[in-house]
Amino acid sequence: MNKLIWIVDDDLVQRQIIREILTQEGFETREFDGPNGVVEALSNPPALILLDVRMPHKKGTQLCGEIRGNSDVPIIFVSSANDPVDRVVGLELGADDYINKPFHPKELAARVHALLRRTSVESQSSAAPREGVIKVGTLSLDPVEMTVDFAGEELSLTKTEFRLLQTFMEQPGKVFTRQELMKGAYDGTRVSRKTIDSHIRRLRSNFADYDIDPLRTVRGVGYALIIEALEEGAEVSE
Numbered sequence: 001m002n003k004l005i006w007i008v009d010d011d012l013v014q015r016q017i018i019r020e021i022l023t024q025e026g027f028e029t030r031e032f033d034g035p036n037g038v039v040e041a042l043s044n045p046p047a048l049i050l051l052d053v054r055m056p057h058k059k060g061t062q063l064c065g066e067i068r069g070n071s072d073v074p075i076i077f078v079s080s081a082n083d084p085v086d087r088v089v090g091l092e093l094g095a096d097d098y099i100n101k102p103f104h105p106k107e108l109a110a111r112v113h114a115l116l117r118r119t120s121v122e123s124q125s126s127a128a129p130r131e132g133v134i135k136v137g138t139l140s141l142d143p144v145e146m147t148v149d150f151a152g153e154e155l156s157l158t159k160t161e162f163r164l165l166q167t168f169m170e171q172p173g174k175v176f177t178r179q180e181l182m183k184g185a186y187d188g189t190r191v192s193r194k195t196i197d198s199h200i201r202r203l204r205s206n207f208a209d210y211d212i213d214p215l216r217t218v219r220g221v222g223y224a225l226i227i228e229a230l231e232e233g234a235e236v237s238e
Helices: 012-024 060-068 084-092 105-127 159-170 178-185 193-205
Strands: 004-008 028-032 048-052 075-079 097-100 134-136 139-142 147-150 153-155 215-218 222-225
Touching (some): 004 012, 060 075, 060 084, 075 105, 084 193, 097 105, 134 159, 159 222, 178 193, 193 215
Parallel strands (some): 004 048, 075 097
Antiparallel strands (some): 134 139
């Protein structure tokens, strides 16, 4: 099992604090005092990256986008600024979680273990017996291969978008509250209402080229998958 965690932070004291916490939890660490060399080192990726948001020369959000262009390694943003904009942007770019400084050592350890458990389950599913492909009209989702096909074309979704769509497709037409979506798509990890709404917008955007919005917003409650919009014969733009 890969026990290596990268700490990317320009603050030496902060790196030392995180290193001590992770070492006590049985992890190995590699430290970067900034963005230089991080992307290049992904040829031998760690189990997880703890990435500072506010670094000189290049923000962590920008580096996250570059990492996502090369790897699906789990990323937790660490920030001294409790800025909801940074949080949403980071998660939209592909970060898996977000924690604010100062944090309690047990909270950081718990976030790391939870994300690694979730990632392990997802990776092990590829070796599990093949489950049935979930289909709703012309939309199909393969939970093992983690692929989504709509009207004969493959959609490119982030992991979070994929989990959200799978949650909807497992019970099409059901109105999911944000709490239920948090449980199904985020593995119970608490995220803000704005974060969920942001991922819903991004999921909808994947269908924009087809002039279809497959999700219905139920004000004050949550969201549901519109079965009729995905049925054979639904109007799809070229």
